Amino acid sequence: GNSVTQMEGPVTLSEEAFLTINCTYTATGYPSLFWYVQYPGEGLQLLLKATKADDKGSNKGFEATYRKETTSFHLEKGSVQVSDSAVYFCALSDPSGTYKYIFGTGTRLKVLA
Amino acid sequence: SQTIHQWPATLVQPVGSPLSLECTVEGTSNPNLYWYRQAAGRGLQLLFYSVGIGQISSEVPQNLSASRPQDRQFILSSKKLLLSDSGFYLCAWSWRSLGPGNQPQHFGDGTRLSIL
Numbered sequence: 001g002n003s004v005t006q007m008e009g010p011v012t013l014s015e016e017a018f019l020t021i022n023c024t025y026t027a028t029g030y031p032s033l034f035w036y037v038q039y040p041g042e043g044l045q046l047l048l049k050a051t052k053a054d055d056k057g058s059n060k061g062f063e064a065t066y067r068k069e070t071t072s073f074h075l076e077k078g079s080v081q082v083s084d085s086a087v088y089f090c091a092l093s094d095p096s097g098t099y100k101y102i103f104g105t106g107t108r109l110k111v112l113a
Numbered sequence: 114s115q116t117i118h119q120w121p122a123t124l125v126q127p128v129g130s131p132l133s134l135e136c137t138v139e140g141t142s143n144p145n146l147y148w149y150r151q152a153a154g155r156g157l158q159l160l161f162y163s164v165g166i167g168q169i170s171s172e173v174p175q176n177l178s179a180s181r182p183q184d185r186q187f188i189l190s191s192k193k194l195l196l197s198d199s200g201f202y203l204c205a206w207s208w209r210s211l212g213p214g215n216q217p218q219h220f221g222d223g224t225r226l227s228i229l
Contacts, residue, residue: 032215043119043203043220044157051215089157093215099145099164099207101218105156 002027006090006104013080013111021075021088021107023064029095033057033066033073036089038106044089047075080111115140119204119221127229132177132191134224136204139185144206146187147218148179151201163187164209199228 007022025033032051036044048057053068062077073090090104116139126132138144148160159172161179169179176195180188187204202225205218 032217034217036220041223041225043223044205044218046217046219049217091218099209100159100162101147101207103157 002031002092002094002102004090004092004102004104006088006107009087009106009108011107011109013109015082015111015113016079017111019075019077019080019084019109021090021109023073023075023090023104025071025073025090025092025102027071027092027095030068031092031095033064034091034093034101035062035064035073035075036091036103038087038089040086047088080109082111082113085109085111115206115219117204117206117219117221119202119224121224122222123225123227125227125229126194128196129193132189132194132198132226134189134202134204134226136187136189136221137185138206141185141206141208143184143209145209146181146185147205147207148187148189149203149205151203151223153200157203160189194228196228199226201225 003026005024034049035047037047038044048059050057050066056065064073064075087106087108089106092102094100119136147162149157163181177191201223203223204221207218208216
């Protein structure tokens, strides 16, 4: 079946450090891939997406590249800020056409000033 | 533009009481609609999704039910709440007209439900 695996958190970084949050997936077919961010007490916000292999999604300094050969979609940011502290979710759309989405368990990021 | 509304934002209910959470979407037609539950510090659990009026798919056997009385309205209900129903409930929508797979979901602000 389809699944998403994210690195365990929490991830604690100093301000201006480089961020990587790993995400790998298992899917039959060709899903679209997404990163969402959730701030405390709020819903999930779409951060970026990629719909086919080698696509790079980017937004607000965050980037992720759809790597079909390694079934990965790692989230990166060159210089994190305290305001980036949140929970990050990797997700894929079910490629079999059910309109369902599969989410990872989330990775909490804490950025210290 | 499209917007999604969930209410109430916070709810405290006694065990055994009924529940009704409402979600509406504006600015689109024929959306796919979803209910998720998120336990404290945990990931998302898909509860129900709907691809049309009166069409509800249940993902997890539980104490809850969902209904879609109108195209852009999705309601989560329970006749008798359990302690284990506590959590953060999120409604989401996605485009159906553009076909499955390529479009992201868009989430509401959530309802925090506490059962006493």
